[in-house]
Amino acid sequence: xxxxxxxxxxxxxxxxxxxxxxxxxxxxxxxxxxxxxxxxxxxxxxxxxxxxxxxxxxxxxxxxxxxxxxxxxxxxxxxxxxxxxxxxxx
Amino acid sequence: xxxxxxxxxxxxxxxxxxxxxxxxxxxxxxxxxxxxxxxxxxxxxxxxxxxxxxxxxxxxxxxxxxxxxxxxxxxxxxxxxxxxxxxxxxxxxxxxxxxxxxxxxxxxxxxxxxxxxxxxxxxxxxxxxxxxxxxxxxxxxxxxxx
Numbered sequence: 725x726x727x728x729x730x731x732x733x734x735x736x737x738x739x740x741x742x743x744x745x746x747x748x749x750x751x752x753x754x755x756x757x758x759x760x761x762x763x764x765x766x767x768x769x770x771x772x773x774x775x776x777x778x779x780x781x782x783x784x785x786x787x788x789x790x791x792x793x794x795x796x797x798x799x800x801x802x803x804x805x806x807x808x809x810x811x812x813x814x
Numbered sequence: 815x816x817x818x819x820x821x822x823x824x825x826x827x828x829x830x831x832x833x834x835x836x837x838x839x840x841x842x843x844x845x846x847x848x849x850x851x852x853x854x855x856x857x858x859x860x861x862x863x864x865x866x867x868x869x870x871x872x873x874x875x876x877x878x879x880x881x882x883x884x885x886x887x888x889x890x891x892x893x894x895x896x897x898x899x900x901x902x903x904x905x906x907x908x909x910x911x912x913x914x915x916x917x918x919x920x921x922x923x924x925x926x927x928x929x930x931x932x933x934x935x936x937x938x939x940x941x942x943x944x945x946x947x948x949x950x951x952x953x954x955x956x957x958x959x960x
Contacts, residue, residue: 729894731954731957732890732894732950732954733890735949735950735953735954736890736946736947736950739945739946739947739949739950739953740878740886740942740943740946741871741874741878742946742949743941743942743943743945743946743949744873744874744877744878744942745870745871745873745874746945747933747937747941747942748870748873748874748877748932749870751932759863759866762863763863763866763867763870766863766864766866766867767867767870767871770867770868770871771871790890790891790894790895793887793890793891794887794888794891796883796884798887799883799884799886799887799888800883800884802883802887803878803879803881803883803886806875806878807875807878807879810871810872810874810875810878811872811875813871814868814869814871814872814875
């Protein structure tokens with residue numbers, strides 16, 4: 725791939741969170757386009773260190789492999805770690 | 815007499831000099847107040863944006879918490895494997911979105927969850943996941959080129 729699965733996973737999770745937020749913010753009609761972009765810029769900056777922390781925790785569990793993620797229990801564990809770290813900070 | 819006229823400087827009275835000095839002081843303070851007001855407005859806006867960003871991330875965490883994990887992992891794997899096979903980002907994005915849609919449709923709980931989170935399931939796969947994959951591959955292509 726040129727880029728390892730871990731790196732791909734990390735970039736995707738960050739983008740997924742940003743896209744969920746963007747979609748949610750677009751529903752808020754009272755928010756100007758400029759404010760929405762400002763919030764997303766801030767979100768992106770705040771997420772950098774948080775995503776690194778998520779990756780550290782996932783590495784500890786040794787579950788970041790495509791074959792392992794096919795398992796529902798493993799993918800639930802991954803989601804649990806992501807949300808736990810996010811909730812710890814926000 | 816025919817010579818050039820020379821303007822005579824008339825010294826202002828002390829009262830007028832005092833008034834002029836006060837005008838300058840007032841002008842300075844008005845500028846200072848404006849500058850501080852602008853500073854305050856920017857600070858409030860920055861703080862408000864920061865708080866809004868925190869709340870937005872917290873909402874995203876809640877949404878992720880109720881989204882079936884298998885949708886996300888199946889999407890990630892499908893797009894990754896397609897990219898490894900074809901080296902084509904468009905095909906990889908399509909494969910990821912397709913996998914997400916199929917999983918979403920086959921999992922009735924996922925549809926209920928997406929709806930309750932305020933997402934139309936089609937929007938979740940067709941907009942949120944598609945955009946996330948597009949941006950991811952764009953970033954990866956940039957990294958590979960470097």
